[in-house]
Amino acid sequence: MVRRMSVAAPCKLKASDYKSGTKPVWCPGCGDFHVLASLTKAIAALALVPENLAVVSGIGCSSRIPAYLNCYGFHGVHGRALPLATGLKVARPDLTVICAGGDGDGFSIGGNHLLHACRRNVDITYVVMDNEIYGMTKGQPSPTTAPDWDSELAPGGTGVSPFHPLVIALASGANFVARTFAGDVKGTTRTLAEAIGHPGFSFVQILSPCVTFRPDQREWKNKVHPPPVTFTTDPAQAARRVMTDDGFNIGVLYKGSRDIYGQAVERNAEFERDLDAEFLV
Amino acid sequence: MVRRMSVAAPCKLKASDYKSGTKPVWCPGCGDFHVLASLTKAIAALALVPENLAVVSGIGCSSRIPAYLNCYGFHGVHGRALPLATGLKVARPDLTVICAGGDGDGFSIGGNHLLHACRRNVDITYVVMDNEIYGMTKGQPSPTTAPDWDSELAPGGTGVSPFHPLVIALASGANFVARTFAGDVKGTTRTLAEAIGHPGFSFVQILSPCVTFRPDQREWKNKVHPPPVTFTTDPAQAARRVMTDDGFNIGVLYKGSRDIYGQAVERNAEFERDLDAEFLV
């Protein structure tokens, strides 16, 4: 009556085996469906064992993704996915940890954790499904929304210029930086697989259209294009490139080789210190 | 018995008139004394009327500065100085609003607000007294601390690379970016005056030694030097420069001319909308 898969067993699962069977709440046409497809394909390509993979998220349409995957998941609170993922990976370095969410979750309320996760460089992959909007709360501007986009909360536009997540990631020390377009499942799959495989903190911004509140984003498929040059290993150069591009360059933009946080620690060592002795006087 | 200064009165106060008389809690030799001196000089040079100036801060040694000034002040909670300053300036655009604090307050717990304050570009000046440490809590590493700096909380160092506040500010859209050294009172005074005068969000990082927990920072005075080139108006170029400099370039690094948040709003208009009418059915 009990099934117990050997952890060491070779894993030959198909992409569809990584789906949980839970029906997404997403609107048909939402880019997040593509991301789900790409992610399962990337995981299958990497032959990751479902029970050794954990996907952690915050709150938002995009953040619902863990429940749709056949792996360990944590649907945390809004904006705190990265600390959750950090704690998990530091405590359990044997797991593959992916953190996922939206632009509101990751760049607005969660912006500080992005800075510090990049800096800390724990070996996790952070996937942001960027639709330039708060989808789940019905369409308010996010940090990546264009300043003139009209909405109920900001009639006539916010007047605030969008910020550049990739530049922020580069400036903060992310070890792998890429941008993909959700509709490009093949490219996204490859980039995700590469990001997961790359040591340290990997950041992947996926342009993932919100068909409900941003029907204009259906046009993105005609706008994206590969970057004019291949990735660099110089963050300053990468940052400058991204700061001046049109936002629709897709592909891997930067690969670094910084030290990984928490890898030096030897784990499960015997407890050596006599704690009591130090208090004796 | 009451004194009531006319707001329009010409203001010819000396720098010392901008001190409140409250004795600082700071350690003698602390760089923050220099910052206090520079700030009062800058304010005096700008002939700001004390009651039309507000200085807002968070928590930390550096964040104690409002109480030492003769102006309106707000010593808020840790990390939230920028939102306080933002609310105040947006609601009271007639005031000059300066936000001040430390590297822990501004870059660690307050990091997200820095991102978004830069982006929003409200007309305030943000002064960070960076001593690469949490002074007030007795010496823990901050986001700007070198990775190998040994401390009780991070024995042997954090292993985490410091992040670049100026690059973050540039990437997020700050409208004026400068770095000064506290010990250079003349340069700091001039830069602060310029920053306060510059419209939009101005960010000034002041290298301000903590003589108690970082006695090594007494060496800073021998390390700082003016930047090799003059400031730029291209944020991408500025970012690249700062990402590759030695961290001791001082001076104005960037001046922008982005739209200022909240300036378009017409204030104190007569209330025109008949609110009741819209509910009638």
Next chain:
Amino acid sequence: MSNTGKNASQNFTQTELLVHALVIELEAVQSYKDLAEQMEQCGNTEVAALFDKMSKLEAEHAEKIREAAGDVELTELPPWEYRWPGLEPPENIDLAGVHYLMTPHQALELALENELSAMAFFDAIAHDSTDDQVGSLAQEFGDDERQHVAWMKEWLAKYPPPDDDWDYDPDPPAAID
């Protein structure tokens, strides 16, 4: 990015062709199944049924390819190693092209588009291939797709095109978090 060169259709081996053909169909089976589910979730049962039917059709097709392969072992490649003419396998229905209020007509148009691109994919190989055996196999697959195209067109004729305001939803979306 993928190698999308024009000559990509020239040098397929037989096994490669079979693998590509199989993957095209399997992807399509999955995509149609996903879409059928999505439509079911939205109560758009008519379109759901159509997608379901498409999925079954593609499954039959996949079976046929497996048969054609005989003893040849078809190992799947990492997704990015396939050589498709566009971003995606030709018969991979565009998940973004759907809408919860879409009509059967639109669903069929989508399907037709995909059958056409699959057909073009095989036709190109049939035309360009320097290997006769590969060429004729591709021709065969292309003909199967032609058959599908014909069916799609037939079905399309049965469903009226959508009204102008087919995607009009008088109600606002729901906020759920």
Next chain:
Amino acid sequence: MTGQPGMSFSVALLGKGGAGVITAGDMLLAAAARCGLYGLMIRAVGPQIRGGESAALVRLSSVPVECLDDRFDVVLGIDWKQAEQLLSEIAVDADSIVVTDPAEDAVPHSIAASGAVLRQLEMKELAESVSGGRVNMVALGYVAGLAGISQEAIRHAIEKNIGRKGRQAVDVSVAAAMLGFSRSQRSAAPQTGGGQAGNRWMISGNHATGLGALRGGVRFAAAYPITPATEILEWLAPRLKDAGGTLTQAEDELASINMAIGASYGGVPSLTATSGPGLSLMIEGLGLAVCAEIPLVVVNVMRAGPSTGIPTKPEQSDFNAAIYGLHGDAPHIVVAPNSVTDCVYTTQWAVHLAEATQAPVIVLSDQFIGQAIVVADPVPAISFFTKRKVAEEIPEAFERYAITADGISPMPLPGTAGGQYTADGLEHSAAAKPSGIASDHSAQLDKRARKIADFDYGQHWADIEGAGELAILTWGSTASVVREALQRLPDKVTGRLKLITLRLLLPVRQEDMAAALDGVNRLLVIEQNHTGQLYRFLRAWYDLPADVDTVHRPGPGVFRPGEIATRIDAWCGE
């Protein structure tokens, strides 16, 4: 239709996304208003953002109503695709009419088993017979007919709702509605014509909250969206602008509350609105406002908790967090509107209290109150002569945190010469200097407590109805349900009953309560949460009769008046 005082008629319209049941419900409500009826509507949704099943739960009545009925007179399903979960909130019985389209699936088992009368209506067919016609309009016409609503009123409601789309669109909709209407027949619906057209409001609680805030003088709002509070902020955004104020979208709730504090420190009455998770993030800011003595209104529209909980459903379970959540001894004010329309008044009062006491005020609304739309009598504007005790003339030895008799220290606004001081979350002396001295700490603690405890809240602290030796104590959205439950009970029960609805939850009003409970020997506390939070609070702070009972259950379903009437009846008979 229930046999209650006032004729009430409850209709549920169900349909998958795109069917337009919410719009139809909206129009039904507007049409009813036109006929002089009152009413209420809430929207129930499945888990999907788009395309999922949803329901408009509409109640019409000849007298004002502020809650749902226990049962539905009419349930109309445009389809029944994924209706199961929604149907758990829609009780039907043998007296109910269930309307279904023969072209769709059969009615779900739970409905069929209820014994309700089934009526077939070819909605799809009828809609298709009008070029461009929609099923929801057919449905609207049909139920409006059942409810005795006039054709003119239907036409008017359609016009109002979609008039901006042009003549053609209106005509098509009206035509479809009339087809539905023509198939319908008048049921025992409430009397129409009880009021005059054009003197009713149609308003949601969240909009009412926004209105109260504006009336109270709020001119700065900081916003971070969260269900079910977002509409307050979205409603305010353009209107604040018109009023010469600002709404600023913040990066998170930590920022939004601190922005509001900053603006208020500058002298501008300020507000932010949120729900449970956001309230949790605002706790530190609330404490700062307490200590630095900054007026501030935080509206918390409660949803089912804990944590993310059930965002689209109501619960009265943030009571404890609002009352006790702040660290340290942190006196502040908590008020709660007790109906959709009361949001106007209570929010305006909250602004007044915040400004007058220089303290943060939490307004505890909930998802039901916030998102329900009612047709009600207009809420008249009142004036509290709200005025912050501002230090305009600065005496020589001015002290910002001076110890005053009423505990309220005059506050200089930036720009006032000579008033310069540093507001502080550190404990401080009267002169606003940081202080760790015991006497300063206790003097400031006393003062901050006193200014709130001694403030004159007048009769607004509670709404008290009836008299007798039995009392019921409740608050918030539950109050309307209890009020209606009492109307349903026989005089011999209600004649012995007093209803106390708390509007002021904090500070406690011990004297007022003692007076209210004078002669009461049994008390029943009714609230919608798992642990009886109000009940425990009352025990902690008030002297209650020896015999106290409590009715509490969590969300997501709201209480219904019949359910509560039964509970009260049983309790009275105990």
Next chain:
Amino acid sequence: MTGQPGMSFSVALLGKGGAGVITAGDMLLAAAARCGLYGLMIRAVGPQIRGGESAALVRLSSVPVECLDDRFDVVLGIDWKQAEQLLSEIAVDADSIVVTDPAEDAVPHSIAASGAVLRQLEMKELAESVSGGRVNMVALGYVAGLAGISQEAIRHAIEKNIGRKGRQAVDVSVAAAMLGFSRSQRSAAPQTGGGQAGNRWMISGNHATGLGALRGGVRFAAAYPITPATEILEWLAPRLKDAGGTLTQAEDELASINMAIGASYGGVPSLTATSGPGLSLMIEGLGLAVCAEIPLVVVNVMRAGPSTGIPTKPEQSDFNAAIYGLHGDAPHIVVAPNSVTDCVYTTQWAVHLAEATQAPVIVLSDQFIGQAIVVADPVPAISFFTKRKVAEEIPEAFERYAITADGISPMPLPGTAGGQYTADGLEHSAAAKPSGIASDHSAQLDKRARKIADFDYGQHWADIEGAGELAILTWGSTASVVREALQRLPDKVTGRLKLITLRLLLPVRQEDMAAALDGVNRLLVIEQNHTGQLYRFLRAWYDLPADVDTVHRPGPGVFRPGEIATRIDAWCGE
């Protein structure tokens, strides 16, 4: 010296920054321990970070002591520069000895007026007579002499404290100390030799907390520094590493609590420590741990509030926030150590409770308990056999949030095949799928409440001493003061008295309390805050005797045993 059971001797050493009074106090304590005494020391500081006046308040005793005395036997001022504020905490009387350096300013008026015996000691001069000698060592020798501490013990303490600086440094210090010692004379200090050298611990409450955490099995800590909790984290940092665990510094408290939740989800017992402002920021995370059912220990070392308050001073005023602060109905556990040494036990127990119940546990310590250093008997290690109910074998129809009899659902750890599930802060079904259905919500609410309410807390919920018809109820650092106060009262008073010290603040233990209060007809609740938070909580949740009195006052000063003895005596006589 007071005439209390056990001989106690209180010494205050004052001096401006650089004078080294804290080090001298530390050595005094260590030397006393060497002589078999017990003791306690706290540090009092002015507002300056460096260079301000500070004081070491040391108490030595022949029996264990866990609180300060009301008065000081000896006050030694190396100087009196900015002593005024500190002196408010240092009561002297005609029996006190005040030691002053003739080369410094005269003793402050408040001291001079007390009638205390003034003694001159040329500390500066004596120190200068030894090359490299320091005043604080002269002072140490002098007060050690007064306390009857042996020269050997002084030498030993100096050696231990500065031995790493080399022989020379030790010799100089010893020489200076001996000069002071030689001027001194034995006073009526406690008997020394009551114990053996080497069998005492010298430990602070914060370190004791760290020890308890490690003993309990904590292997992950997330840190954001805050006074007065930082020492817990700093103590843990290297020791966790040795134990194969990790301490990660977070960017803020929102991150630290979520990191701890993430680590614990992974199966590693986790902790974070903070104080009031940080607790406020952790409230949302605590709610997540409740809903997703993740074990977690949060130590909150209370300081005076509200807001930033008085960071260096204790207060028991975060009680409400810890108990009630979470939004929604969010059952969790709150425990409180009742002495410095009890931190070891209570923290270890907290880890056990968190792991066993899959819930967050808040440990409410305070600045006094946390930063006081005691000389005490070693705290023996105990084992709770702490074990999380882990799902190791996954049955076919496994449900993460299964409804079980004890309310505890087996939890699969990542890596367990077949156990894949998504932990969620959204309400969910037993199968861990998001759910807004009433039955799922109430089943999970019931379960989460039950697992905590029904857990077996054994006798640890409270420490109960004595018997009688009068009872005193208290908690935390106040408990030690009350305990000593009772020792000072005559048997005819204490013979009627029962002392109940709550260790488990939440959940409530109604049956246990009923048993404890059996036969009690009057109750006195003692706590250190402004509003009587515990008292109100007890009223809310427990059936108390009709006659309940309350003693509560805020910080910053801690209660003293004489003060409390007087209050109790008066209350008994009422």
